[in-house]
Structure formats: C-alpha cells, structure tokens
Amino acid sequence: MRTVQVPVAVREIVRPLVRMTIFVVGAGAVFSAVMILLAALFRGSGADKLLLENQGVGILSYTISILPQVLIDGVTLGFVYAAIALGYTMVYGVLEFINFAHSEIFAIGAFAGVEFLIFMDKLGILAKASIFTSYILLLMSVLAGMMASGTAAVIVERTAYRPLRSAPRLVPLISAIGVSFILQDLIRLVESLTTGQFHRIFPTFGNFDDRVPLFTFKVGQEPIDVDIQVKSIVVIGAAVAMLVGLNYIVNATRIGKAIRAVAQDRNTAGLMGVYVNGVISFTFLLGGALGGAAGVLYALKFTRIDPFIGFFPGLKAFTAAVLGGIGNLTGALLGGIVLGMLESFAGAYLTTFTMGAMGAEYKDILAFAILILVLIFRPSGLLGEQVSQKA
Amino acid sequence: MGKRFLGNMLIVAMLILAVTVVGAQTNVIKIATQSPLSGGMSAVGTDIKNGAQLAIEQLSGPLTKMGFKVELAPFDDQGNPDTGVANAKNIVADPSVLAIVGHYNSGVQIPSSEEYHAAGLANVSPANTNPKVTERNYVEVSRICGRDDVQGAVGAQFAKTKGIKSAYVIHDKTAYGQGIAEYFQRESKNIGIQVKGFAGTEEKANFDSILTPILASKPEVIYFGGMYDQAAVMFKQARQKGYKGMFLSDDGFDSSDASKIGGQALLDGKGTYFSTVSGPASAYPGTAKFIADFKAKFGSEPQPFAAQSYDSAALALLAIETAAKAAGNKMPTREAVTLAVRAIKAYKGITGVITFNGKGDLVKAKYFIIQVTSIDPLKWSMNKIDKVLEIEPPK
Numbered sequence: 001m002r003t004v005q006v007p008v009a010v011r012e013i014v015r016p017l018v019r020m021t022i023f024v025v026g027a028g029a030v031f032s033a034v035m036i037l038l039a040a041l042f043r044g045s046g047a048d049k050l051l052l053e054n055q056g057v058g059i060l061s062y063t064i065s066i067l068p069q070v071l072i073d074g075v076t077l078g079f080v081y082a083a084i085a086l087g088y089t090m091v092y093g094v095l096e097f098i099n100f101a102h103s104e105i106f107a108i109g110a111f112a113g114v115e116f117l118i119f120m121d122k123l124g125i126l127a128k129a130s131i132f133t134s135y136i137l138l139l140m141s142v143l144a145g146m147m148a149s150g151t152a153a154v155i156v157e158r159t160a161y162r163p164l165r166s167a168p169r170l171v172p173l174i175s176a177i178g179v180s181f182i183l184q185d186l187i188r189l190v191e192s193l194t195t196g197q198f199h200r201i202f203p204t205f206g207n208f209d210d211r212v213p214l215f216t217f218k219v220g221q222e223p224i225d226v227d228i229q230v231k232s233i234v235v236i237g238a239a240v241a242m243l244v245g246l247n248y249i250v251n252a253t254r255i256g257k258a259i260r261a262v263a264q265d266r267n268t269a270g271l272m273g274v275y276v277n278g279v280i281s282f283t284f285l286l287g288g289a290l291g292g293a294a295g296v297l298y299a300l301k302f303t304r305i306d307p308f309i310g311f312f313p314g315l316k317a318f319t320a321a322v323l324g325g326i327g328n329l330t331g332a333l334l335g336g337i338v339l340g341m342l343e344s345f346a347g348a349y350l351t352t353f354t355m356g357a358m359g360a361e362y363k364d365i366l367a368f369a370i371l372i373l374v375l376i377f378r379p380s381g382l383l384g385e386q387v388s389q390k391a
Numbered sequence: 392m393g394k395r396f397l398g399n400m401l402i403v404a405m406l407i408l409a410v411t412v413v414g415a416q417t418n419v420i421k422i423a424t425q426s427p428l429s430g431g432m433s434a435v436g437t438d439i440k441n442g443a444q445l446a447i448e449q450l451s452g453p454l455t456k457m458g459f460k461v462e463l464a465p466f467d468d469q470g471n472p473d474t475g476v477a478n479a480k481n482i483v484a485d486p487s488v489l490a491i492v493g494h495y496n497s498g499v500q501i502p503s504s505e506e507y508h509a510a511g512l513a514n515v516s517p518a519n520t521n522p523k524v525t526e527r528n529y530v531e532v533s534r535i536c537g538r539d540d541v542q543g544a545v546g547a548q549f550a551k552t553k554g555i556k557s558a559y560v561i562h563d564k565t566a567y568g569q570g571i572a573e574y575f576q577r578e579s580k581n582i583g584i585q586v587k588g589f590a591g592t593e594e595k596a597n598f599d600s601i602l603t604p605i606l607a608s609k610p611e612v613i614y615f616g617g618m619y620d621q622a623a624v625m626f627k628q629a630r631q632k633g634y635k636g637m638f639l640s641d642d643g644f645d646s647s648d649a650s651k652i653g654g655q656a657l658l659d660g661k662g663t664y665f666s667t668v669s670g671p672a673s674a675y676p677g678t679a680k681f682i683a684d685f686k687a688k689f690g691s692e693p694q695p696f697a698a699q700s701y702d703s704a705a706l707a708l709l710a711i712e713t714a715a716k717a718a719g720n721k722m723p724t725r726e727a728v729t730l731a732v733r734a735i736k737a738y739k740g741i742t743g744v745i746t747f748n749g750k751g752d753l754v755k756a757k758y759f760i761i762q763v764t765s766i767d768p769l770k771w772s773m774n775k776i777d778k779v780l781e782i783e784p785p786k
Contacts, residue, residue, distance in 0.1 A: 054585070054588075055607075073600060073603065077597070227633070303652070308560075315684055344600050348604055349601045360600055360601040361592050
C-alpha cells in the first residue's frame with residue numbers, strides 16, 4: 001500500500017480553494033435552478049404579461065437574460081460578507097461572545113484606506129498612476145485599512161472586553177454594543193476635526209471602473225453581453241486570497257494551533273503553556289485586519305462611505321456567520337456566499353415577479369425570512385454540526 | 392462649533408433684548424425667519440436668513456418713517472419638524488411678529504404652518520415645493536416658488552423634447568422624492584413616454600441589484616426622485632455598469648456635492664439634467680444688484696433660495712406697510728397683514744413678477760432644467776440652464 005503524503009501547507013491552501021469553488025458553483029446552481037423553475041411557473045401570469053407589454057420579453061427569457069449579472073453581483077457581495085463574517089466567527093470561536101463592535105472596525109478600515117487614497121490624490125500621485133502603480137496604491141490602502149482596523153480591534157479587546165472576561169456572557173455583549181456607538185462617533189469626531197466632512201468618496205483612479213467582457217449568449221433573438229467590472233474581480237480576488245491566508249494561519253501554523261487550543265478549552269490551553277491573552281489579542285488582530293481590508297474593498301466597490309457605513313454590512317455579515325454556523329470558518333464563507341446570492345436574487349427579481357408590488361427594497365426582508373426558515377430547521381447553522389473543532 | 396455657539400448666544404441675546412424692548416415700547420415690528428441654521432443643510436438655510444435680513448435692511452424705510460422699528464427674528468428649525476413646531480409656538484406667542492419667512496424643508500413647513508394658521512400669522516415661503524403647502528387653502532400660507540407636481544411633469548416634458556421614448560423611475564421613498572417621481576410617471580404616461588419600471592429604495596451604497604433590472608429594460612432615461620446623496624451614487628454605479636443613456640433628477644440634486652460624488656459619470660453618455668424651482672441667482676433678470684449687495688455684506692455667493700427669501704421678506708414688508716397705512720399708521724393686526732399679502736398684485740420682485748392665486752401659489756411660477764456641465768464642485772453654480780418654463784399651478 002502506498003499512501004501519498006500531501007504536506008500540510010499545500011493541503012491547507014488547496015482545501016479552502018476547492019471548498020470556495022464548490023460553494024460558489026453549488027449556491028449559484030441551486031439559486032439559478034430555483035429561479036428558472038419559478039419563472040417557468042410564472043409563465044402566463046400577470047407578471048409575464050406586464051413584462052411582455054413593457055419590454056417585449058417573456059418572464060422566462062427575461063429571468064435567464066439577467067441571470068449571469070445577478071450571479072456575478074451576488075458572488076461579489078457574498079465574498080465581502082464572508083470576509084467580514086470571519087471576524088465575528090473567529091472571536092465567537094475563541095471567546096463565545098458576539099463582538100458587535102466589529103461593524104465599526106470595518107468602518108475604521110474603510111476610512112483609513114479611503115483617507116490614504118484621498119491624501120495620495122491631493123499629492124497628485126493618483127492622477128499620474130500607471131495601471132501597475134494604481135494596483136500598488138490600492139494594495140497600500142488595503143494595508144492601511146488592515147493596520148488601522150487590526151490596531152483598533154486589539155485596543156478594543158484590551159480595554160472593553162478583557163476586564164470583563166470572567167463576567168457573565170451578556171456583560172461583554174453590552175460592552176460591545178457600547179463600543180460600537182463610541183467608535184461611530186469617534187470616526188465622526190476625527191473626520192470633522194481633520195477634514196470637516198464625514199461623507200467620503202473613494203477616488204477614481206486606475207482601471208478599476210473598466211469592464212471586462214466575459215461572453216455573449218443569445219436569448220431568443222437578442223444577444224446578451226455579460227461582462228464584469230475590474231473592481232469586482234479585484235474584490236473577489238482579494239477576498240479569496242484573504243480567506244485562503246486565514247485558513248492557512250489557523251490550520252497550518254503554530255499560532256493557529258494555539259488559537260484552536262484556546263478555542264477548545266481556554267483553561268487547559270493555559271495549563272499547557274499557551275499564552276492565552278496573547279493568543280486572544282492575536283485573534284482580534286487577525287479578525288480586525290480582515291474586517292479592515294473588507295472595508296476598503298467595500299469602499300472600492302460602492303464608492304461612498306460615512307461613519308455609519310458599517311452597520312448594515314456588519315449586521316448581514318453577522319447573519320452570514322450564524323447562517324453558516326457561528327464559530328466555523330468554512331461556515332462563515334458559505335453563509336456569506338448564500339446571503340450575498342439571496343440578496344442579489346431578491347433585489348433583481350422581486351420587482352418583476354410581484355409586478356412592482358414589492359420593490360427591490362424588500363430584498364432584506366425576503367433574505368431574512370429565508371434565513372429564519374433555515375435556522376428553524378438547522379438551528380446551529382448550515383455547517384454548524386459538522387465541525388469537530390472551533391475557530 | 393464656535394460660530395454656531397456664538398450664533399446661538401446671539402439669538403438668545405436678541406430674544407432677551409426683544410423681550411425688554413417689547414416691554415418698553417410697542418412700535419417694534421418683527422419678521423421671523425425659520426430655516427436650518429445648523430447641520431447638513433445649514434449652507435442653504437443660513438442664506439435664507441441672510442436674504443431676508445438684506446431685504447429688511449434695504450426695504451424697511453417706509454415703515455421706519457411711520458415710526459416703526461423693523462427687526463429680524465431668525466430661528467433655527469434644524470431641518471427638523473419637532474424643532475420647527477416648537478419655534479413656531481414661540482413665534483406666534485410674540486405679538487410683535489407680524490410675518491414669518493420660511494422654511495427650507497416642506498416636511499418642516501407643513502406642521503409648523505398649522506401653528507401660524509391657528510394664530511392667523513402670515514407665512515411667505517421661499518422654498519417649500521410640496522403641493523400640500525398650499526393645497527390646504529390656508530389664507531396665511533403663500534409661496535413664491537413652484538410645486539413638485541409641476542416639477543415632476545416638467546421633467547417628463549423635458550425628456551420628451553429630447554426625443555426620449557422610455558424611462559425607468561426610482562425614488563427615495565420620502566414624501567418629497569416619491570411624490571415627485573409619481574408626478575413624473577403620470578406625466579410620462581400622458582405624453583407617451585413608456586415607463587418601464589417604478590421602484591423605491593433607501594439604499595445608499597450598493598445599487599447592484601436595483602440596477603440589473605433597470606439596465607435589462609434599456610430605458611433611454613433614468614429618473615431619480617430624491618436627494619443628491621443617493622442619486623449621484625446610483626448614477627455613478629449605473630455608468631460603471633455600462634449605461635449610456637441620460638440621467639434626470641429633481642431639485643434635490645441641486646448641490647455641488649453631487650458632482651463630487653458622481654464625477655465624470657455625470658457628463659458621460661447622454662449627460663445628467665435636473666429640474667429645479669430655483670435657478671442660480673444669476674438666472675433671474677433683477678438679481679445683479681442683489682448678488683453684489685449680498686456678496687458685499689456676507690462675503691459669499693448667495694445659495695439657491697436666497698433671492699426668493701429676499702423677495703419673501705420684501706413682500707411681507709410691503710404687506711405690513713399697506714396694513715399699517717389702512718390702520719391709520721398704527722400697528723396693524725395679523726389678520727390685516729395676512730389679507731394684505733394676498734392682495735398684492737404684480738409685485739416686481741428680483742425673482743420675477745409676483746401675484747398669488749386663491750390658494751397662495753404663484754399665478755405663474757418658473758421652472759428650470761439645468762444640465763451638469765462640469766465635474767468641478769466650485770463650478771456647480773455655472774451649470775448650463777437648458778430650459779426655463781413659466782407654468783401655472785394645477786387647478
């Protein structure tokens with residue numbers, strides 16, 4: 001018998017990539033199939049007739065024609081959620097409490113990155129940047145966001161959570177909500193003192209706004225072009241790199257082993273010589289840095305930020321973490337992708353299928369209604385029960 | 392912060408002074424203003440106050456000769472209905488206030504004017520465009536700007552003149568944005584523009600899922616009813632998704648921040664236009680002297696609605712003067728002033744000739760269509776005026 005020994009390092013890089021592919025393809029296929037089935041059922045309905053009258057296409061071909069775009073948007077959004085969700089899920093894995101200040105950590109990262117780029121813009125560097133330098137500048141702004149957020153997360157842990165570590169579970173939770181408010185107003189204060197305004201715009205530079213044509217397909221007579229924005233590719237690529245990197249750190253390094261040990265049993269880990277406080281600080285650093293990077297990517301994709309920008313993405317990423325099974329890294333990834341797709345599909349199709357009675361603004365309601373259904377049948381989340389180890 | 396604090400202290404000091412002065416003599420006449428003097432809309436709100444102040448300084452001569460002392464009583468409504476109503480209660484409680492110029496937000500004017508109506512106090516509005524402002528038929532409330540129902544229709548008619556055949560309408564779900572979007576939709580259907588969709592959203596950052604069905608239906612124009620902070624972000628994302636058509640919005644888009652957010656996306660494709668009831672001050676024939684005086688006194692270009700506020704205060708002064716003369720050069724009653732405002736015919740203001748109809752709307756109001764021509768926020772006031780229309784309010 002010959003056994004092939006795959007080195008741990010390689011395995012921990014390949015495995016998350018394979019999982020991501022399965023999740024994206026799987027979720028995409030399931031959602032598309034459900035949508036096409038729904039469209040087929042809606043043929044001949046009022047919505048179908050209205051669409052024929054307004055746009056000259058039936059509901060089935062309409063559904064298929066915008067499907068690729070909806071999938072691309074859903075995947076992009078899903079990866080952003082997944083990157084934020086990791087911050088929640090890591091902290092939960094180690095300390096078993098929800099760090100509600102994580103949404104503001106995300107906002108701090110967005111502001112640090114955008115302010116860095118605005119500063120570069122003022123120096124005139126952005127306008128002159130070649131394609132290559134603009135990617136370097138983006139990388140630097142993501143690093144700036146990661147540093148700011150990572151530092152902020154560590155400080156928050158040290159000042160607001162560590163003194164309460166032996167208190168009942170609800171106490172640090174309240175403390176987290178308080179920190180969340182404090183950080184929001186802190187961003188506001190710093191921004192009004194330094195720049196005088198707290199609605200900031202991500203500067204335009206490089207080729208991030210360009211579109212890359214992917215393929216063309218025909219629905220009936222009409223050819224449909226499918227293309228993807230460069231910034232969406234950047235967001236997805238960066239998120240994949242971060243997720244793989246995190247997975248590698250947690251599963252294939254010494255500090256990762258320490259994190260898993262603390263997650264399993266803090267006291268015993270301490271007795272075995274693991275420096276528990278240091279490991280917890282590192283967990284916050286890691287989760288915070290990921291949140292910060294996600295903040296900059298979010299600003300790149302959606303352009304405008306304000307001190308309250310973290311609230312909704314944070315809430316949704318938390319939801320994604322719960323959906324996937326909180327405390328479970330793979331679950332956060334799956335939860336993020338499923339929630340991103342749900343939102344994208346609901347936003348794009350709801351208006352048409354309800355003949356305008358429910359607009360795109362109901363997308364969150366629909367997404368969360370489905371979420372409640374999932375949690376009723378799987379209270380510990382989609383992947384919650386398959387985990388053998390937390391973190 | 393310091394300035395605002397000083398401003399508040401000044402208002403308090405003026406109120407104390409006013410109380411003592413009223414105690415001493417009875418021939419003080421006050422014209423109150425209400426507008427947001429603090430917060431995000433304070434740039435426009437402060438100039439509404441400044442416009443009225445300039446009018447009182449320049450035009451209160453006849454009343455001074457009759458032995459009256461005319462004063463301005465500025466109030467900060469913070470763009471907030473609660474604050475506006477609380478201020479209104481204070482304003483009507485002061486018997487020397489004979490007229491009120493304000494507000495900036497229709498949502499604040501509508502509840503506040505219930506107080507003015509109960510007290511019979513004349514309210515001349517420089518900026519409130521919601522139909523309900525005058526549709527209540529309060530004799531106390533008049534406005535010298537256009538209406539949202541007409542403004543929405545003006546947008547649709549403008550689109551028609553540009554040869555547009557299909558539109559997609561988005562709004563921000565506020566009374567203002569949704570209202571104006573519905574008027575746009577109704578007029579579009581009347582004049583044969585196909586409305587491919589109508590939807591509301593409170594989203595401020597991620598318009599992906601809203602834009603997909605819009606772009607799939609290939610409208611020639613995307614109309615947004617609401618404020619610039621949403622509209623400009625959505626327009627930018629639509630362009631990035633490859634939309635080549637025209638963007639159209641309302642006077643909520645009239646802020647230099649829109650060009651800061653939207654940037655080049657506003658100029659690409661078929662461009663970006665918005666309708667407004669208040670053109671830049673330079674768009675009015677009689678404003679050259681006003682702009683010069685305003686700059687000399689306050690050190691900056693007047694914001695939108697400053698000229699309308701000047702005219703509002705001028706009308707109030709004229710009405711008070713007429714009523715005082717009729718009362719034998721004595722302090723007139725509020726009722727007399729209210730009736731005198733509506734009785735003014737063909738007053739030559741700096742924003743045009745002003746005559747009110749029975750509801751308190753202008754017999755003919757001006758509407759502008761403005762094209763965004765520069766991405767430089769400093770050049771916002773130099774955007775191109777594409778069209779000026781004078782339209783009667785709906786019957």
